[in-house]
Amino acid sequence: MKCNYCEYEVKEDCKYCPNCGENPKTKKKNKIKEKLAKVDNSNKSSNSINSESLFLLWGLLGFFVPIAGLILFIVWNKTKPKDAKAAGIGALARVILNFFYLSVYGIFHFIVNR
């Protein structure tokens, strides 16, 4: 039979390929997939840590500078939906707070000037 890793001709009962040292009967494809999955996972975890820490930053930026938040929301809507949402929510929260403040201010004036 042939080794699944290096195509080297090995005996049927051979546990380790004399050429590459791997088990000739195990499937090469699975090992490659495992390796890719591991790389994928490490990439994903490092990405999620980065985006999570930035997530708050964009939310705060949107809150303190609603126009910037709105622009980021529009620009990132397709490329970075999570960051876009955070910036959008921050901007929206600030706008709602402003409306709330204005309405309270308006009611207060209405009562005082009556």
Ligand SMILES: [Zn+2]
């Ligand atoms: Zn081999």
